[in-house]
Amino acid sequence: MLEAILILAGLAIIFGLLLGFAEIRFKVEGDPVVDRIDAILPQTQCGQCTYPGCRPYAEAIVKGEADINQCPPGGEVVIQHLADLLDVEPKPLNADNGEEKEQKTVVIIDEQICIGCTLCIQACPVDAILGAAKQMHTVISDECTGCDLCIPPCPVDCIYIVPLEPELTAWKWPLPAGEQA
């Protein structure tokens, strides 16, 4: 009986030590703070913070290049969460980057007017626009983050912003999801 306990415990200790050693030996260099900031950001990839996406913005915050108040889609909630995480004072949204929308919006394409130029497809950061050259395009509203980046490139102005009514079928958890800090 004693032998059984000793052997099993001994094996477990040996493997534990081995794994502990391997953990140090194969340590993965990563920046957990970037991941946590990235998790707070709304992932609209809209670029209104002047960085090419949410992750680059998170990296810029960690490097100290960017301030925490440059994310209009996230608005006050994101600023508050970032301030909690980074232990700094929350500040109002930087007006240079844009304003926080009162309501979540998506865009729609007026398919009668669309000429199929694909310019909006190239502008969309989340691939929410479907279509091909000289075919009319359409927006997958489930995927649309409401960043409005597709509107400036459209040569015929056939993209409109529509507010997204909170219905049972369209309702999603508000971003950012829950407490991150």
Place this chain on the structure above:
Amino acid sequence: MNEYALILISTILVNNFVLVKFLGLCPFLGVSRKLETATGMALATTFVLTLASICSYLANEYLLNPFGLEYLRTITFILIIAAVVQLTEMIVHKTSPLLYQVLGIFLPLITTNCAVLGVALLNVQTGHGFIESALYGFGAALGFSLVLILFAAMRERIMVADVPEPFKGPSIALVTAGLMSLAFMGFAGLVKG
């Protein structure tokens, strides 16, 4: 020498763990959607299977048998397998973060791949020696890799094929697996025993 070749052929083709013994079906269906991930999974499983087979043989021969603790075999083997899988996970995370992300939950799930425990237990049951155990594990892993990669390649082609509506997705995958299993049953009799 001849005997070792027989063990390899037997585990790879005749008694293929996935298609003839029906062990390790979870990753066989889970990660066979793309050839790339299947190859990664095959490599990881090969590493785990061979190492676990050797380690469990050593533990059984030099720790359990001398003290008459055969009844602890299963839990000891599971302990060994879990440790080896953890080690593999760390190595994969370090060497190929992309593969680590793609394999996701299936990497730690090698622990519960019944082929791994099956090989360790069958080694004891058939009374294999050290080299035989290692070869048995390695052969089982090669067989697993072979069918996993074959299956993934087939599934990739089926993806673009015109499959009737009710058969789409997992159903056609299971039908394919069944046909593959039938084909592998054809190897029975190639090696006796």
